[in-house]
Amino acid sequence: MLVKVLSDGKHAKSAYGEIFFSRKHPSKKDFIIISASTLLRFLTFERTSNYIAKNQRYSHVGGNMLHRSLKAFLFILLVCFAFASTSFAGVDNADVVIFEPANDGGRYITQRQSSTLQQWRFNVGAYFDYAFEPLEFADQTGTRRAGIVDDLLMANLGAALGLTDWWQLGVNVPVAIWETFYDPNALAAAVSKQNLFGKPGDPRIDMKFRLLDIDRYRVGLALVPFFYFPLGTESKFLGNDMWSGGGTFVVDFDIKNRVFITLNAGYRNYKRIRYDAGNANAILDDTINLGTGLNVRINDEWAVIGEIYSESVWDKVFKNQLQNPVEGVAAVRYSPQSTAKGLSITAGGGRGITTGIGSPQFRAFLGVNYRKPAVVELPEPVSVEAVVEEKIVITQRIHFEFDKSVIREISYPILDDVATLLHLNPQIQQIRVEGHTDFIGGDDYNLKLSQKRADSVRTYLIGKGIAAERLVAIGYGETKPIADNNTTRGRARNRRVEFTVIE
Incomplete structure (x- = not known):
């Protein structure tokens, strides 16, 4: 990005004018x-x-x-x-690091989701990103004159832990693996490129409080307070050299478990500083952070993600061009389900939309996260003797295609066992195939989906030689839970198929 630096020419103590003379404190x-x-x-x-x-x-x-x-x-x-x-003691300065991945391995990249990690579940991960020209020197016309930070290769190490089902803690540690830096305060004859390695940025610790459960209502709310520690290399624009706290409010939406949208609005408190005596806009003060993210789930393993995020000084919202970075990124994510469940790999790129500090000409990134999956232990399926009690309960989950009533092949052996049981018990003249769901989703939608899936099971059993008149299919949706829908284990038990003997 190109930074317009306004110099009156009377204090040309550096290579490019009187720029970035930071006040000691x-x-x-x-x-x-x-x-x-x-x-x-x-x-x-x-x-x-x-x-x-x-x-x-x-x-x-x-x-x-x-x-x-x-x-x-x-x-x-x-x-x-x-x-x-x-x-x-350091120097107050602007921070060129604006790509800050979320530390809980959620659906997005830098934007937050309302869902929290379940109790004692965790995420560990790392994002590596390269930004080209995130901070450049330009004249009043916007023409680039020289670089300040030409190349920036960052590693963001993150981790989060769920303390309850609605409260989690997280940490993010940024490190500049490689930075090419030109000192803007050096004399003209002494300006040379510095290759810097392993310089730290400002680490962040945050918490997330889930206020509304998106899994239940399809709309989620959360509050994310955070705090930054002044441990970065602020003289190289990797940190501000100040304690800084704030919070982000999150609202997100789940559209048929296929499309997910999040909106983030945050406020971050800074000590007011002026980091360039020659530029009236070189003011760092409290900021407003706005962002949105989109995740489109292609199937169980692949998704595409897009985000736009921005920062603006509170007292000059969207008016201070220098301190108003806006960036857009897009990525593809692969989450293997059979070989390494819980692992996700994200690759993408983006570029700055404005010329604010930190907005690059382009950015490329790669992220790897391991989010420990929740494991729900269900009771063993009932035995054949259950027929005597006039009900066969299938507690092993029957899998269907996403948002459809098509039975997946992995569930065929379960239904084959039911067909065998009915063949061996001809005294059962008629049974009712009952489909049940948990409470996630609308009532009408769950009712219709459970009916279609019960019909699919009936059709499958007819194909295995069971007479059609022996089978009646009914979908009950979420109306007959057998466990607590507010827990993961309970919802898993409620997603079931039952066969009730009618006569």
């Missing part, structure tokens, strides 16, 4: 005082342990796991505070 020790006794009380977890014991809200095992997880999280906070508070 006192040591970070002056900005934070941490009480050791308070931290020790947090780390010994006295209050939370007493609260759990007093209210009896958690089991012994669950409480201990929550205890250990929060202690580990607070320990990370302590390390970050300690590291930052003992660092040397």
Whole structure:
């Protein structure tokens, strides 16, 4: 991206004009005082342990796991505070890193989804992205005169853990693997390209609170508070050298489990700085962050993703061209279901739409995530003797094509066993094939889909030699649950097929 730098020509102390003279500030020790006794009380977890014991809200095992997880999280906070508070004084600066992947391995890339990781499920992953010319020097006409950051190869390491089914913790650590940098404050004769390796950016810790369950209502809401630590190499535009917190509000939509859309609106608090004395727009202050993402599910393993995201200074929303990066990206994602369930590989690219700091001429990225899948253990299928009790319950799931009533081949052996059972019991003159769903989706839609799938099972059994008059198909939708629809295990049990003996 090209940065317009307005210089009056009277203070030409650098190669390109008076640009990016950042004001020194006192040591970070002056900005934070941490009480050791308070931290020790947090780390010994006295209050939370007493609260759990007093209210009896958690089991012994669950409480201990929550205890250990929060202690580990607070320990990370302590390390970050300690590291930052003992660092040397730095310089306030703009940050060229605007590609910040979500750390929970969700449906999108940088944009958030409302769903949280289930309790004790986790995600670990890494995104690698290359940005070409994310920060350049230009004259008043917008013509590029020289580079500041020509090449930037970043690694973003992320991890997240679900503490409950509606609350998760996450962390993101950015590292500049390679950066080509031209010091804008150097004398004209001394400007040369610097190849920098392994420079850190500002790490982020966040939480996500799910407010509305998209799996149940097809619309989801979440709140994501976050905090950035000033551990980056701010002199190379990898971080701001300031403590910075904020939050993002998320609303997303599920359209027939095929198309997913998310809208993100965030606010980030900064200490107001001016990082270029020669540019009236070189002001970093509180920012508004807006973004949207689209995920189209092609099948169980492939999806395409598109995003647009932006940042703008609060008091000059979309008016400060310098501090208003906007970028669009697109990607394809592969998630193997049979060989490595939980793994996803994302590859894509994009480019800056505006010339704000961090918007590149183009970007390419590759991401790998492992999101531990939820495992639901179901009871064993009932035995043949169940016929005596006038009901055969198929607790092994019968699989259908996505959003259709076409039975998948992997379910044929289950239905073959039912056909064999009916052949061996000719005294059963008529049975009812009953289709049931969980409560995800609309009532009418679930009712119709369950009827079509019950009809498909009936047709399959007729094809196996069962007389048509012995089979009656009825779909009940979500009206007859046998388990709690608010849990993953319960929903899995409710998605079932039953055969009831009529006569």
